[in-house]
Amino acid sequence: MMERKHLMVFDTTLRDGEQSPGCSMNLREKLEVARQLEKLNVDVIEAGFAIASPGDFEAVRAVAETIRNARVASLARAVPQDIDRAYEAVRAAEAPRIHTFIATSDIHIEYKLKSTREQVLERAVAMVKYAKSLLSDVQFSAEDATRSQPEYLYEIFEAVIQAGATVINVPDTVGYTTPDEYYQLIDGIRRNVPSIDKATIAVHCHNDLGMAVANTLAAVKAGATQLECTINGIGERAGNAAMEEIVMAINTRQDQFPAKTRIETTQLYPASRLVSQVTGMKVQRNKAVVGENAFAHESGIHQHGVLANKSTYEIMTPESVGVATNQLVLGKHSGRHAFEDRLKDLGYRLEKQSLDSVFEEFKVLADKKKVIYDRDLEALVQEKTMRMEEHYRLKQFVINCGNQMTATATVRLINGKGEMEEVSTGSGPIYASFGAIDKLVGMTFDLEDYSLQAITEGEDAQGEALVQIRKEDGRQYHGSGISTDVIEASIKAYLNAINRMISDVREEGA
Numbered sequence: 001m002m003e004r005k006h007l008m009v010f011d012t013t014l015r016d017g018e019q020s021p022g023c024s025m026n027l028r029e030k031l032e033v034a035r036q037l038e039k040l041n042v043d044v045i046e047a048g049f050a051i052a053s054p055g056d057f058e059a060v061r062a063v064a065e066t067i068r069n070a071r072v073a074s075l076a077r078a079v080p081q082d083i084d085r086a087y088e089a090v091r092a093a094e095a096p097r098i099h100t101f102i103a104t105s106d107i108h109i110e111y112k113l114k115s116t117r118e119q120v121l122e123r124a125v126a127m128v129k130y131a132k133s134l135l136s137d138v139q140f141s142a143e144d145a146t147r148s149q150p151e152y153l154y155e156i157f158e159a160v161i162q163a164g165a166t167v168i169n170v171p172d173t174v175g176y177t178t179p180d181e182y183y184q185l186i187d188g189i190r191r192n193v194p195s196i197d198k199a200t201i202a203v204h205c206h207n208d209l210g211m212a213v214a215n216t217l218a219a220v221k222a223g224a225t226q227l228e229c230t231i232n233g234i235g236e237r238a239g240n241a242a243m244e245e246i247v248m249a250i251n252t253r254q255d256q257f258p259a260k261t262r263i264e265t266t267q268l269y270p271a272s273r274l275v276s277q278v279t280g281m282k283v284q285r286n287k288a289v290v291g292e293n294a295f296a297h298e299s300g301i302h303q304h305g306v307l308a309n310k311s312t313y314e315i316m317t318p319e320s321v322g323v324a325t326n327q328l329v330l331g332k333h334s335g336r337h338a339f340e341d342r343l344k345d346l347g348y349r350l351e352k353q354s355l356d357s358v359f360e361e362f363k364v365l366a367d368k369k370k371v372i373y374d375r376d377l378e379a380l381v382q383e384k385t386m387r388m389e390e391h392y393r394l395k396q397f398v399i400n401c402g403n404q405m406t407a408t409a410t411v412r413l414i415n416g417k418g419e420m421e422e423v424s425t426g427s428g429p430i431y432a433s434f435g436a437i438d439k440l441v442g443m444t445f446d447l448e449d450y451s452l453q454a455i456t457e458g459e460d461a462q463g464e465a466l467v468q469i470r471k472e473d474g475r476q477y478h479g480s481g482i483s484t485d486v487i488e489a490s491i492k493a494y495l496n497a498i499n500r501m502i503s504d505v506r507e508e509g510a
């Protein structure tokens, strides 16, 4: 039997994914996501854009120092100071990569770079050579490749490969191309770049017209072997190609794509939950592969078919992507072994200390809830392990409200100095409690987004509140909170966003 071609997965959740408005992650969250990417077995982790800020630099460096089973890359413009910074950040990695880019479309060259094709080519070659003098693995991206003149792309790719680039990337930066057109472009590059066999062809697709995954798959057919993507498809504007969709399409349609990735698919759903939790970006219910409805069958004819044989309406199994089908799991009489076992099934392997503390929280929750679902467990683990440094923590709150009166909230918080309490009124219990918190932290914020959803079924379901707040300087922070009480979940989410803001300010000042 012929050996199937290996496709490399290049994950850019921590770089392009983080470019989604409101999706910034702090160092601890980035490390947690990077560890999950390592469990997924991705080939390359793009950990950030080192020159963007001191926080980005530290995060890339921390990922490079921590991750051992994937290449770690940092993005860099085609300028020496970006390349130096990227090199400093990734050099501790087992397999470091500098990813440098410059735009090649006339629109970008003229209006943005105020340059010429010749100057861009010269700069690209010089910067690839410079990066290559620092380390061996250098990726070059022709930004806006799909709106660039193909002959110019052939020329610049040939020149950067001659200069030492190991990977040439053909980004559809603005999500403009179509599957047929992208196939032609990649095929043209394979045929017209003489040294192409010395480099890997990478593709990086955006979803502005909803075709990012389709375009990526068309490129696979044309011979691309590095696929760039993000978890849940988060990324600049409408996002990037979603890893879970690309990988499952390849796995499910081997007749179309006789190739393989190294991805441990059972880690896809845990990765999706983690990224949603740390970015505050909800996954739509009908999202392919990882959405809540991806394996739900509502209508009679479908249910009948699935009962007779799952393959009637399921083209992949929920288990294959890490969605547990055993919905009713544990209760208050369950012990530590069963608990740990269930977490392992869900893809979580915790250190003893974290396990003990999550188990304690589980028992508290089991006293409040008759049935603990897998989603409850995931929420507990993620809340516990991902909890920010808590500058302010909720001690207690009392709300007085009704449909014909102004709500009054008394909120008591704990911080490093002790306990503090404030009272505030508002048009409803949530606004009243947020007002009390503003008084306690001595700041006011615009509440830009607030949502609440039940994460499991039943009257005693836990609610997950997501908030996005904006500080006076325009910066946005998201927060999430989970509780069986929706007001408590909302207060926790608001405090989570404030704690994130405080950590961010301190990181910057450090």
Ligand SMILES: CC(=O)SCCNC(=O)CCNC(=O)[C@H](O)C(C)(C)COP(=O)(O)OP(=O)(O)OC[C@H]1O[C@@H](n2cnc3c(N)ncnc32)[C@H](O)[C@@H]1OP(=O)(O)O
Binding pocket: 016, 019, 049, 051, 052, 053, 076, 077, 078, 079, 101, 102, 103, 112, 113, 114, 143, 173, 236
């Ligand atoms: C398609 C993509 O996703 S590209 C990555 C996008 N991501 C980001 O931009 C996030 C991080 N960015 C940042 O923090 C900042 O933009 C920085 C630190 C990179 C640069 O900040 P500033 O120096 O203030 O420049 P600013 O962002 O305003 O403008 C970009 C400059 O880089 C130039 N530039 C843009 N891309 C490139 C490139 N690939 N190579 C060389 N120069 C470039 C622009 O022409 C402009 O130059 P100018 O200052 O001489 O006019």
Ligand SMILES: CC(C)C(=O)C(=O)O
Binding pocket: 016, 075, 101, 141, 142, 143, 144, 169, 171, 172, 173, 174, 204, 206
């Ligand atoms: C930096 C490049 C690869 C990019 O993100 C894009 O062009 O979309």
Ligand SMILES: [Mg+2]
Binding pocket: 016, 171, 173, 204, 206, 236
């Ligand atoms: Mg991009």
